[in-house]
Amino acid sequence: MKKLMLFFTLLIGCFLLNAQDEAVRKSDSVMIKKLFDHHLTASSSYDWLRYLSNEIGGRLSGSVEAEQAVAYTERELKKLKFDRVWLQKVMVPKWVRGTPEFAFIESSPGVTTDIPIAALGGSIATPALGIKAEVVEVKSFEELAALGKRKISGKIVFYNRPMDPTLINTFASYGGCVNQRYSGAEQAAKYGALGVIVRSMNLRLDDFPHTGSMSYGELTEQERIPAAAISTNAAELLSATLALNPKTKLYFKQSCKQLPDVESFNVIAEIKGSTYPDEFIVVGGHLDSWDIGDGSHDDGAGVVQSMAVLESFKALNYKPKRSIRVVLFMNEENGMRGGNEYANQAKRKGEQHIFALESDSGAFTPRGFSFDTSVEMFQKYQKLEPYFEPYLVDHFTFGGSGADIGPLKSESIVLSGLRPDTQRYFDHHHSENDTFSEINKRELELGAAAMSALIYLVDQYGGQLSGVN
Amino acid sequence: MKKLMLFFTLLIGCFLLNAQDEAVRKSDSVMIKKLFDHHLTASSSYDWLRYLSNEIGGRLSGSVEAEQAVAYTERELKKLKFDRVWLQKVMVPKWVRGTPEFAFIESSPGVTTDIPIAALGGSIATPALGIKAEVVEVKSFEELAALGKRKISGKIVFYNRPMDPTLINTFASYGGCVNQRYSGAEQAAKYGALGVIVRSMNLRLDDFPHTGSMSYGELTEQERIPAAAISTNAAELLSATLALNPKTKLYFKQSCKQLPDVESFNVIAEIKGSTYPDEFIVVGGHLDSWDIGDGSHDDGAGVVQSMAVLESFKALNYKPKRSIRVVLFMNEENGMRGGNEYANQAKRKGEQHIFALESDSGAFTPRGFSFDTSVEMFQKYQKLEPYFEPYLVDHFTFGGSGADIGPLKSESIVLSGLRPDTQRYFDHHHSENDTFSEINKRELELGAAAMSALIYLVDQYGGQLSGVN
Numbered sequence: 001m002k003k004l005m006l007f008f009t010l011l012i013g014c015f016l017l018n019a020q021d022e023a024v025r026k027s028d029s030v031m032i033k034k035l036f037d038h039h040l041t042a043s044s045s046y047d048w049l050r051y052l053s054n055e056i057g058g059r060l061s062g063s064v065e066a067e068q069a070v071a072y073t074e075r076e077l078k079k080l081k082f083d084r085v086w087l088q089k090v091m092v093p094k095w096v097r098g099t100p101e102f103a104f105i106e107s108s109p110g111v112t113t114d115i116p117i118a119a120l121g122g123s124i125a126t127p128a129l130g131i132k133a134e135v136v137e138v139k140s141f142e143e144l145a146a147l148g149k150r151k152i153s154g155k156i157v158f159y160n161r162p163m164d165p166t167l168i169n170t171f172a173s174y175g176g177c178v179n180q181r182y183s184g185a186e187q188a189a190k191y192g193a194l195g196v197i198v199r200s201m202n203l204r205l206d207d208f209p210h211t212g213s214m215s216y217g218e219l220t221e222q223e224r225i226p227a228a229a230i231s232t233n234a235a236e237l238l239s240a241t242l243a244l245n246p247k248t249k250l251y252f253k254q255s256c257k258q259l260p261d262v263e264s265f266n267v268i269a270e271i272k273g274s275t276y277p278d279e280f281i282v283v284g285g286h287l288d289s290w291d292i293g294d295g296s297h298d299d300g301a302g303v304v305q306s307m308a309v310l311e312s313f314k315a316l317n318y319k320p321k322r323s324i325r326v327v328l329f330m331n332e333e334n335g336m337r338g339g340n341e342y343a344n345q346a347k348r349k350g351e352q353h354i355f356a357l358e359s360d361s362g363a364f365t366p367r368g369f370s371f372d373t374s375v376e377m378f379q380k381y382q383k384l385e386p387y388f389e390p391y392l393v394d395h396f397t398f399g400g401s402g403a404d405i406g407p408l409k410s411e412s413i414v415l416s417g418l419r420p421d422t423q424r425y426f427d428h429h430h431s432e433n434d435t436f437s438e439i440n441k442r443e444l445e446l447g448a449a450a451m452s453a454l455i456y457l458v459d460q461y462g463g464q465l466s467g468v469n
Numbered sequence: 470m471k472k473l474m475l476f477f478t479l480l481i482g483c484f485l486l487n488a489q490d491e492a493v494r495k496s497d498s499v500m501i502k503k504l505f506d507h508h509l510t511a512s513s514s515y516d517w518l519r520y521l522s523n524e525i526g527g528r529l530s531g532s533v534e535a536e537q538a539v540a541y542t543e544r545e546l547k548k549l550k551f552d553r554v555w556l557q558k559v560m561v562p563k564w565v566r567g568t569p570e571f572a573f574i575e576s577s578p579g580v581t582t583d584i585p586i587a588a589l590g591g592s593i594a595t596p597a598l599g600i601k602a603e604v605v606e607v608k609s610f611e612e613l614a615a616l617g618k619r620k621i622s623g624k625i626v627f628y629n630r631p632m633d634p635t636l637i638n639t640f641a642s643y644g645g646c647v648n649q650r651y652s653g654a655e656q657a658a659k660y661g662a663l664g665v666i667v668r669s670m671n672l673r674l675d676d677f678p679h680t681g682s683m684s685y686g687e688l689t690e691q692e693r694i695p696a697a698a699i700s701t702n703a704a705e706l707l708s709a710t711l712a713l714n715p716k717t718k719l720y721f722k723q724s725c726k727q728l729p730d731v732e733s734f735n736v737i738a739e740i741k742g743s744t745y746p747d748e749f750i751v752v753g754g755h756l757d758s759w760d761i762g763d764g765s766h767d768d769g770a771g772v773v774q775s776m777a778v779l780e781s782f783k784a785l786n787y788k789p790k791r792s793i794r795v796v797l798f799m800n801e802e803n804g805m806r807g808g809n810e811y812a813n814q815a816k817r818k819g820e821q822h823i824f825a826l827e828s829d830s831g832a833f834t835p836r837g838f839s840f841d842t843s844v845e846m847f848q849k850y851q852k853l854e855p856y857f858e859p860y861l862v863d864h865f866t867f868g869g870s871g872a873d874i875g876p877l878k879s880e881s882i883v884l885s886g887l888r889p890d891t892q893r894y895f896d897h898h899h900s901e902n903d904t905f906s907e908i909n910k911r912e913l914e915l916g917a918a919a920m921s922a923l924i925y926l927v928d929q930y931g932g933q934l935s936g937v938n
Contacts, residue, residue, distance in 0.1 A: 040634045040635050041634055041635060165510055165911070166505065166506045166509050168859065168860050170911075203911060204910065365834070365892050367861065390637065391637050392637060392836065392864065395861065421890065423834050424911075440896070441673065442634070442892045442893075443893070446637075
């Protein structure tokens with residue numbers, strides 16, 4: 001009889017627990033719906049982005065625009081009356097593009113066609129009068145090595161491996177190509193090339209050259225050669241022209257240069273946790289951008305979405321249990337100084353960071369989140385997917401988060417990235433075509449809403465999601 | 470011992486069956502990957518759409534452009550050497566817009582602001598000199614009824630209920646608003662209104678008026694009043710102006726008219742089934758569009774995606790078991806004559822249609838499919854989701870397909886619709902902003918690839934998916 005009593009007690013206990021779970025899940029769902037409603041009707045994100053993009057513009061590290069963006073976002077965050085808003089000093093590289101680049105294809109002596117070109121970030125200038133030389137087209141470093149010094153010395157190397165159109169995730173296509181841009185000059189210089197031209201990292205055929213960071217690796221200053229990207233249409237033209245006449249020459253001229261580091265800032269706002277003030281949750285994006293567009297998708301969107309997460313908590317009068325910080329990182333594009341500095345200071349102060357979320361993949365319709373954590377913990381996060389199903393943001397993937405939060409990585413933190421639809425991203429990325437006019441307000445807001453929902457859930461259950469089952 | 474033998478035989482049988490299932494699933498997955506690869510690298514869909522949109526343009530039923538589109542798609546389908554390509558005659562209404570509409574707000578006598586306006590499809594003209602009258606703003610038919618004849622007679626009714634921004638599926642927001650456009654004139658005429666102005670069905674604030682079909686219901690010709698849409702920005706301006714001065718007047722003039730029906734065509738191409746030639750699978754979109762854009766999203770996309778399904782089967786040398794038809798329907802927008810005629814003829818000829826798929830929701834990234842069938846059959850179709858997961862088109866939903874295939878509905882057919890991302894659709898729908906420049910090539914191709922994969926699976930397993938478990 002006693003056993004039977006115990007059995008029934010347990011049964012009822014289980015039932016009550018389940019009923020309680022159910023009630024909690026329901027109240028979480030109600031909160032998440034409120035967050036989405038808020039973002040879709042009353043968010044400041046689109047207006048903030050309009051200001052960053054149209055009133056300020058491209059925000060390359062060390063530029064006046066980057067400093068304006070620091071001041072603007074600090075001012076806006078202060079208006080929202082968070083517990084703390086401050087600037088975190090960080091020294092950043094200052095690379096400047098100089099006068100506009102210029103390039104043409106010379107298919108036969110005196111017969112030229114101008115093509116759109118942009119110096120790669122970190123590249124040196126050409127000589128003042130530019131470079132004109134024959135062109136060697138390659139698709140890989142292996143091909144380059146096979147050609148060797150004899151065929152390459154004194155020429156311009158043209159990297160023309162296109163992004164793979166059959167990959168559904170365009171970031172994977174990008175990953176399969178970007179070594180041409182990042183290390184192309186370093187590799188080609190070894191064989192005596194005079195300069196390097198890279199096909200833009202873009203799946204579409206168009207007329208926008210796409211810049212981006214590059215590195216000379218271990219090359220001395222004397223060994224360095226100038227590097228630039230040309231548009232995909234120009235790459236097709238150059239390749240076709242070379243097929244007709246292998247003696248075709250390319251001319252290009254650029255006057256970019258690297259100046260001494262300058263002072264800049266991460267911008268940080270914090271709501272102090274009511275129950276666990278010493279546990280920190282970070283949500284962020286990067287404030288700097290390239291200079292040739294206005295950086296709306298990369299990464300103005302991530303900046304304003306992160307600000308909007310805290311704005312929505314304030315608007316709904318939600319008091320987080322844990323301390324939540326918006327961090328607007330400086331210098332993601334060409335140095336990662338902001339991300340490194342934030343992580344260093346967090347470590348130095350012994351701040352316990354439990355979760356960090358970055359949005360740095362454009363303002364397109366959110367499809368899910370990625371998680372950089374253990375397999376076991378990822379499986380636990382997958383249990384949150386049902387909360388996101390009504391909003392079609394339920395595609396959770398294993399691995400990857402964001403460049404700026406990467407340095408926070410440790411065993412005790414879960415890193416995450418917002419994963420929007422990727423199809424259009426590289427039409428804009430690092431080009432003149434990354435502008436506010438290409439932002440869809442609802443898509444931007446849906447991303448911020450999804451981020452708010454995830455941050456809310458982590459705040460409720462902790463970075464290890466205790467109690468989620 | 471015998472029993473044991475039987476047990477092992479069964480066990481091995483099950484294992485072999487499972488292994489076979491597994492092998493079949495794998496070969497299906499390989500075929501689907503080939504289809505996606507084909508569409509992302511070698512499809513004609515984007516070029517076809519460029520021609521339909523830029524060389525032909527808006528294809529309103531009965532227009533020269535609609536006939537050009539019939540001739541063009543017939544020609545292109547014939548080039549692909551399907552078993553049969555033919556035109557199916559259908560009489561269609563011919564409504565013409567006439568000279569451009571014109572409208573202004575008169576906030577006080579002589580103080581006017583021009584606003585963008587477009588007559589609704591099917592509306593009558595205003596008197597030659599236009600209509601100028603005071604305006605009554607309402608949000609619903611209930612509000613209209615409450616105001617009654619005394620307040621409405623002699624005035625222009627302005628329907629200004631916006632699309633609900635908190636719904637994630639924007640088609641649901643559209644559904645909650647479109648009665649203002651479709652029945653607004655019929656309702657307002659009963660109370661003696663002189664004309665009707667409708668806020669455009671658009672979630673965004675912009676300057677494009679969005680047209681679309683409307684009906685006078687049972688009203689006699691004498692009772693009918695002119696109806697037009699104004700842009701969302703204009704609706705906001707008119708509403709704000711009315712708040713300041715309720716005596717504000719609106720002027721509008723339009724010269725549209727309904728002409729006698731004319732002959733047009735559905736365009737049909739067929740690959741004959743190798744095993745079950747008498748079972749028909751339909752894939753289609755509608756060839757007509759509104760006149761003020763070029764109908765790229767609505768529904769040039771669906772047309773070229775459907776054509777591309779058969780093109781991909783040809784290119785991969787896939788011989789379908791069942792007969793597959795591409796049907797390009799005429800007159801979806803203002804009459805549905807093509808869809809009705811196709812279904813009538815299918816019925817008359819006793820053709821056994823087992824599955825029909827329509828793409829008519831724009832060329833955006835595909836997210837999944839909807840299915841109009843029984844709950845049990847829908848659950849069976851959900852078992853196909855894993856095939857679509859690698860392509861992120863795995864969101865299958867219950868209910869709804871496409872307007873043109875609706876008339877085929879019966880107990881023995883499964884109807885389905887491609888479901889792309891909906892966030893941007895109503896920025897373009899029925900407006901001057903539905904143009905080829907707003908089409909992303911990859912998104913268009915991914916939709917066609919997903920459609921091909923679904924048609925392939927239905928061809929393999931039949932409309933009832935026998936053998937799928």
